[in-house]
Amino acid sequence: xxxxxxxxxxxxxxxxxxxxxxxxxxxxxxxxxxxxxxxxxxxxxxxxxxxxxxxxxxxxxxxxxxxxxxxxxxxxxxxxxxxxxxxxxxxxxxxxxxxxxxxxxxxxxxxxxxxxxxxxxxxxxxxxxxxxxxxxxxxxxxxxxxxxxxxxxxxxxxxxxxxxxxxxxxxxxxxxxxxxxxxxxxxxxxxxxxxxxxxxxxxxxxxxxxxxxxxxxxxxxxxxxxxxxxxxxxxxxxxxxxxxxxxxxxxxxxxxxxxxxxxxxxxxxxxxxxxxxxxxxxxxxxxxxxxxxxxxxxxxxxxxxxxxxxxxxxxxxxxxxxxxxxxxxxxxxxxxxxxxxxxxxxxxxxxxxxxxxxxxxxxxxxxxxxxxxxxxxxxxxxxxxxxxxxxxxxxxxxxxxxxxxxxxxxxxxxxxxxxxxx
Amino acid sequence: xxxxxxxxxxxxxxxxxxxxxxxxxxxxxxxxxxxxxxxxxxxxxxxxxxxxxxxxxxxxxxxxxxxxxxxxxxxxxxxxxxxxxxxxxxxxxxxxxxxxxxxxxxxxxxxxxxxxxxxxxxxxxxxxxxxxxxxxxxxxxxxxxxxxxxxxxxxxxxxxxxxxxxxxxxxxxxxxxxxxxxxxxxxxxxxxxxxxxxxxxxxxxxxxxxxxxxxxxxxxxxxxxxxxxxxxxxxxxxxxxxxxxxxxxxxxxxxxxxxxxxxxxxxxxxxxxxxxxxxxxxxxxxxxxxxxxxxxxxxxxxxxxxxxxxxxxxxxxxxxxxxxxxxxxxxxxxxxxxxxxxxxxxxxxxxxxxxxxxxxxxxxxxxxxxxxxxxxxxxxxxxxxxxxxxxxxxxxxxxxxxxxxxxxxxxxxxxxxxxxxx
Numbered sequence: 001x002x003x004x005x006x007x008x009x010x011x012x013x014x015x016x017x018x019x020x021x022x023x024x025x026x027x028x029x030x031x032x033x034x035x036x037x038x039x040x041x042x043x044x045x046x047x048x049x050x051x052x053x054x055x056x057x058x059x060x061x062x063x064x065x066x067x068x069x070x071x072x073x074x075x076x077x078x079x080x081x082x083x084x085x086x087x088x089x090x091x092x093x094x095x096x097x098x099x100x101x102x103x104x105x106x107x108x109x110x111x112x113x114x115x116x117x118x119x120x121x122x123x124x125x126x127x128x129x130x131x132x133x134x135x136x137x138x139x140x141x142x143x144x145x146x147x148x149x150x151x152x153x154x155x156x157x158x159x160x161x162x163x164x165x166x167x168x169x170x171x172x173x174x175x176x177x178x179x180x181x182x183x184x185x186x187x188x189x190x191x192x193x194x195x196x197x198x199x200x201x202x203x204x205x206x207x208x209x210x211x212x213x214x215x216x217x218x219x220x221x222x223x224x225x226x227x228x229x230x231x232x233x234x235x236x237x238x239x240x241x242x243x244x245x246x247x248x249x250x251x252x253x254x255x256x257x258x259x260x261x262x263x264x265x266x267x268x269x270x271x272x273x274x275x276x277x278x279x280x281x282x283x284x285x286x287x288x289x290x291x292x293x294x295x296x297x298x299x300x301x302x303x304x305x306x307x308x309x310x311x312x313x314x315x316x317x318x319x320x321x322x323x324x325x326x327x328x329x330x331x332x333x334x335x336x337x338x339x340x341x342x343x344x345x346x347x348x349x350x351x352x353x354x355x356x357x358x359x360x361x362x363x364x365x366x367x368x369x370x371x372x373x374x375x376x377x378x379x380x381x382x383x384x385x386x387x388x389x390x391x392x393x394x395x396x397x398x399x400x401x402x403x404x405x406x407x408x409x410x411x412x413x414x415x416x417x418x419x420x421x422x
Numbered sequence: 423x424x425x426x427x428x429x430x431x432x433x434x435x436x437x438x439x440x441x442x443x444x445x446x447x448x449x450x451x452x453x454x455x456x457x458x459x460x461x462x463x464x465x466x467x468x469x470x471x472x473x474x475x476x477x478x479x480x481x482x483x484x485x486x487x488x489x490x491x492x493x494x495x496x497x498x499x500x501x502x503x504x505x506x507x508x509x510x511x512x513x514x515x516x517x518x519x520x521x522x523x524x525x526x527x528x529x530x531x532x533x534x535x536x537x538x539x540x541x542x543x544x545x546x547x548x549x550x551x552x553x554x555x556x557x558x559x560x561x562x563x564x565x566x567x568x569x570x571x572x573x574x575x576x577x578x579x580x581x582x583x584x585x586x587x588x589x590x591x592x593x594x595x596x597x598x599x600x601x602x603x604x605x606x607x608x609x610x611x612x613x614x615x616x617x618x619x620x621x622x623x624x625x626x627x628x629x630x631x632x633x634x635x636x637x638x639x640x641x642x643x644x645x646x647x648x649x650x651x652x653x654x655x656x657x658x659x660x661x662x663x664x665x666x667x668x669x670x671x672x673x674x675x676x677x678x679x680x681x682x683x684x685x686x687x688x689x690x691x692x693x694x695x696x697x698x699x700x701x702x703x704x705x706x707x708x709x710x711x712x713x714x715x716x717x718x719x720x721x722x723x724x725x726x727x728x729x730x731x732x733x734x735x736x737x738x739x740x741x742x743x744x745x746x747x748x749x750x751x752x753x754x755x756x757x758x759x760x761x762x763x764x765x766x767x768x769x770x771x772x773x774x775x776x777x778x779x780x781x782x783x784x785x786x787x788x789x790x791x792x793x794x795x796x797x798x799x800x801x802x803x804x805x806x807x808x809x810x811x812x813x814x815x816x817x818x819x820x821x822x823x824x825x826x827x828x829x830x831x832x833x834x835x836x837x838x839x840x841x842x843x844x
Contacts, residue, residue, distance in 0.1 A: 005500045006500070008505045009500070011520075012512060012521060013504070013508065013523070014523075014704060014708060014710075015711050017497065018497075018498050018717045019498050019499075020498045024499065024500050025499050025500065026502075027493060027495055027500070027501065029493050030494070030495065035493075048495065050496070055493065056492065056494065060490075061487065061490045061491045065486065065487035065490070068478065068483045068694075068695075069483045069487075070450070071451050071452045071457075071478065072472075072473070072478070072694040072695075073470065075435075075440075075441075076440050077446065077447050077449045078431070078441070078446050078447065080427070080448075080450075082435070083430045083431060086434035086435065087434055099433075100434065101435070101436075104530075105526050105527070105530065105718065106719070107718070108527065108530070111559050114560060115560060115572070118571075118572035118573070119572060123572075124573040136530075136716055136717065137533050137560065138536060138561035139559065139560035139561055141714070146715045147713065149537075149714075151540070151546040196573075267719055272494040272495075272720070272725070273490075273494075274695075274696040274723075282436060285436035285437070286436060289436050289437050289438040289439065290437075291569065291572060292563070293440070295440045296529070297528070297688075297689055298694070298695075301694065301696075
């Protein structure tokens with residue numbers, strides 16, 4: 001059946017459509033941290049952060065079903081849904097981040113964030129790291145480095161070397177922190193020289209796509225100071241660390257310890273319903289709303305708000321942030337204890353883990369990490385890889401992940417590591 | 423309560439957030455073509471095309487609820503949902519438009535369409551009309567003319583005068599058709615001169631946002647030939663005319679009579695669930711998939727596909743295209759029969775109508791049209807305005823709109839027109 005589905009897929013979706021695993025999984029059902037394929041085989045989900053409060057959480061399903069049966073319109077009519085959700089969500093933020101725009105995807109959120117910085121500063125130049133992904137619109141794709149856009153990269157984007165905790169460019173974490181800030185300073189100078197000027201720095205506070213390096217709160221302090229001095233905005237992409245993933249609070253920037261000007265939210269926000277948002281200060285919002293006539297038809301519709309509100313309430317009712325902290329710490333201890341000749345580092349923050357592998361000559365063990373992911377899939381554990389060289393196992397399960405789930409995943413990982421050819 | 427809600431709205435959403443009516447409507451429930459506000463007052467919906475098969479259609483609600491309770495993941499796993507929907511949807515197209523990418527909003531779809539044209543042609547220049555809207559991402563916002571972007575308009579976009587059936591630039595419809603093509607030819611020359619080259623022309627086949635002028639099939643023939651000769655792509659935005667709105671078939675381009683290279687779909691596609699898509703030929707898709715590493719987390723997820731499939735099936739089961747044709751013709755005849763000193767033209771195609779008003783000196787009766795819209799809202803009929811000068815009433819109801827709904831709307835309109843100060 002898989003072969004037939006892959007053929008249909010190529011016929012109707014075209015070539016090169018991203019898919020996981022050499023032997024793709026045909027999933028038909030999900031519940032909490034579990035997924036089932038069409039043959040009835042069960043998988044432990046150690047990868048998906050979108051079903052944040054668990055696959056098919058009944059409270060989210062009910063909220064969606066009830067509101068979809070009642071009314072679904074747009075924000076050009078008044079509706080209680082977006083007001084209540086907006087108030088509840090912004091109450092989770094400090095730093096005067098009190099206003100929001102609701103959109104449908106993290107990409108749309110980051111696309112708006114760029115224009116907020118343009119509106120606030122009057123400048124058009126941006127900085128990102130050199131190994132990241134902030135979304136798929138034309139504008140935010142420019143911040144990614146995967147394939148050069150047609151017509152080439154535009155010089156209003158400057159990329160700085162991403163942090164790396166295993167093979168850093170040089171020195172201690174403190175020295176890296178300073179070096180990162182100096183690189184940002186140089187990038188700002190280039191933007192000023194080019195005439196674009198410096199509008200903002202878009203970053204993920206845990207550098208999730210960069211390989212999720214092991215950093216510490218305060219790492220970004222020198223960088224934030226450089227950005228502030230230059231008059232640019234910090235655009236904080238919380239699509240991955242947000243909503244309690246770190247186990248330390250609601251947002252990655254609060255863990256890292258800085259005050260962003262704009263925060264973007266996405267994937268986990270409504271447990272899979274297409275909901276995302278941009279949260280910012282009133283002065284930034286006023287600048288944006290004064291410069292652009294922005295309206296998003298589906299953004300903030302009553303069903304989206306109901307799904308997002310239910311997700312937010314479950315995070316609190318089920319104490320999922322504390323769970324991420326406790327289970328995260330337990331799992332990280334077990335991952336750190338794994339002994340393997342190619343293992344370079346096990347790192348984690350809440351329910352986000354990276355296990356990086358290097359060859360004995362210090363080069364990335366990309367092929368090995370790939371073989372481990374495939375073997376785990378065949379053992380019924382779904383995970384994947386991250387990092388510049390894709391040599392880091394990525395585990396980022398739904399938030400109701402428990403200790404026995406961690407034990408099952410890590411017991412299996414130990415077995416797989418033992419038998420996977422180096 | 424409205425005042426309090428508006429205050430909360432400004433506090434949490436910021437200033438200048440688009441809203442309808444001087445006295446906004448607080449909607450709490452919808453069913454078919456009807457909406458109810460918090461005071462229990464009923465409104466006839468003559469505006470919203472997003473609830474395409476009717477507000478809260480039970481079959482769509484059930485499809486969403488059932489799939490949300492079963493599984494909601496992404497397209498990097500195999501799933502029957504996107505395959506079945508993709509096959510069913512592309513079967514509605516001719517011109518070898520057999521492949522699709524599913525996204526979440528029409529804006530995302532148009533953003534992808536621009537890059538398809540870039541990938542296929544290797545060029546970066548685009549043409550649009552000078553009074554349009556194709557979405558809200560940074561890239562597609564450049565095709566709109568509302569407010570200049572920070573840093574100014576970029577010269578890779580050339581705008582041509584939009585068609586106008588009431589105050590055309592000159593001559594008969596046939597002469598306008600030729601003039602439109604000549605303007606496109608000149609715009610292509612400018613793009614070639616600027617070094618961007620000509621990638622494509624993005625247009626709505628019924629020019630919905632331009633004011634929905636009364637055109638005839640074949641109007642675009644000379645333009646299509648110019649675009650083909652220059653090697654550019656026709657990017658056809660079916661977000662408004664698509665899914666049977668015209669009452670003549672599934673797509674506006676089939677009514678107008680041309681073969682697009684790329685078609686974008688949005689708003690009505692899943693009856694309000696955030697679903698949109700890009701449909702194209704295999705050669706264009708292969709070029710795009712070869713040039714860009716595109717993945718959309720929420721795009722084509724199982725719930726979105728279930729909502730879209732249910733919507734597609736209802737259009738067929740309830741014969742909504744034939745209904746749009748029949749009720750559309752009936753309503754248009756009645757609208758044409760209205761006599762009013764400022765009425766310049768009543769035009770329509772299926773369930774999309776424009777009633778344009780000019781002052782006796784030939785200038786746009788913008789204020790009058792605005793007063794009519796407000797008065798209709800107070801009479802319980804929701805509609806709005808379009809056109810360069812916002813002097814054209816826009817009626818675009820959900821597709822289950824019946825003759826008695828048309829009678830209620832038009833009887834009310836006649837009364838309102840009679841008493842509204844000129």
